[in-house]
Amino acid sequence: MQARITSSASADIMKAVNLLYKEAHSAGVPNATLELVHLRASQINGCSVCVDSGARSAKKNGETEERLWAVAAWRETTYFTDAERAALALAEAATRLADRADAVPDEIWDAAAKHYTEPQLGALVLWIATTNFFNRINAATRQQAPQSWG
Numbered sequence: 001m002q003a004r005i006t007s008s009a010s011a012d013i014m015k016a017v018n019l020l021y022k023e024a025h026s027a028g029v030p031n032a033t034l035e036l037v038h039l040r041a042s043q044i045n046g047c048s049v050c051v052d053s054g055a056r057s058a059k060k061n062g063e064t065e066e067r068l069w070a071v072a073a074w075r076e077t078t079y080f081t082d083a084e085r086a087a088l089a090l091a092e093a094a095t096r097l098a099d100r101a102d103a104v105p106d107e108i109w110d111a112a113a114k115h116y117t118e119p120q121l122g123a124l125v126l127w128i129a130t131t132n133f134f135n136r137i138n139a140a141t142r143q144q145a146p147q148s149w150g
Helices: 011-024 031-045 048-060 065-076 082-095 106-113 118-140
Strands: none
Touching: 011 118, 031 048, 031 065, 031 082, 031 118, 048 065, 048 118, 065 082, 082 106, 082 118, 106 118
């Protein structure tokens, strides 16, 4: 498979993306949670670039390999806190919008609201949306994870 677009994004696009990143990361949601949410949404969407870079970023920032390996099966492990579980459930629902009539059911939202303030919930939703945005650009343009990070 060959990438359809290989040129760099314009400076204006990168400014906008950086503002989304800054806003999502400024509401007090733990960075580890944002990394896990990014990784899970990227797994669902099959975005190799974001799965690869997200796992590497999380590991660089102190995430354990066991937790990274288990993100896809987070419900079946004891590695994640209740707050992280609520964020992962929200990420899955908000990524799989077409899977149910009520895309993000009250029980998923309410579970997240038990652990996060309204600004933090807004940041989580923004980060999930931003991740899905990147996943779709990468899929549409056939971007691939690097062969090696040397």
